[in-house]
Amino acid sequence: xxxxxxxxxxxxxxxxxxxxxxxxxxxxxxxxxxxxxxxxxxxxxxxxxxxxxxxxxxxxxxxxxxxxxxxxxxxxxxxxxxxxxxxxxxxxxxxxxxxxxxxxxxxxxxxxxxxxxxxxxxxxxxxxxxxxxxxxxxxxxxxxxxxxxxxx
Numbered sequence: 451x452x453x454x455x456x457x458x459x460x461x462x463x464x465x466x467x468x469x470x471x472x473x474x475x476x477x478x479x480x481x482x483x484x485x486x487x488x489x490x491x492x493x494x495x496x497x498x499x500x501x502x503x504x505x506x507x508x509x510x511x512x513x514x515x516x517x518x519x520x521x522x523x524x525x526x527x528x529x530x531x532x533x534x535x536x537x538x539x540x541x542x543x544x545x546x547x548x549x550x551x552x553x554x555x556x557x558x559x560x561x562x563x564x565x566x567x568x569x570x571x572x573x574x575x576x577x578x579x580x581x582x583x584x585x586x587x588x589x590x591x592x593x594x595x596x597x598x599x600x601x602x
Contacts, residue, residue, distance in 0.1 A: 456540030513548035
């Protein structure tokens with residue numbers, strides 16, 4: 451990852467999150483990314499249409515496959531998080547993905563901001579990404595927006 455002067459905000463959401471467009475309204479989301487899986491694409495398309503945004507489908511956002519170990523999943527997710535953060539410095543983007551990414555890869559990659567506790571089976575995770583690393587600033591169970599905010 452390049453040296454980021456402005457952190458990127460990545461909002462990672464599990465597919466099928468029905469309140470997602472409402473939660474994102476007013477957040478100045480720059481772009482929507484989605485896994486290639488149809489259920490993720492459908493969620494991303496709904497949000498993108500509601501917020502008048504473009505969508506990009508990325509294979510690297512897919513759920514884990516049988517031959518992929520947890521270390522491989524974490525490495526793949528780190529690469530895509532760093533890629534999107536480089537492209538969207540100072541911006542907020544939505545990433546529609548799957549529960550294994552939110553349950554396994556994100557906790558392995560992100561430092562938890564003060565006051566943000568791990569929630570089993572999250573529906574939404576907010577990450578701030580810059581040259582100092584990946585910090586989880588909010589973590590919410592499925593369909594319970596808004597997420598719990600970090601305490602400064």
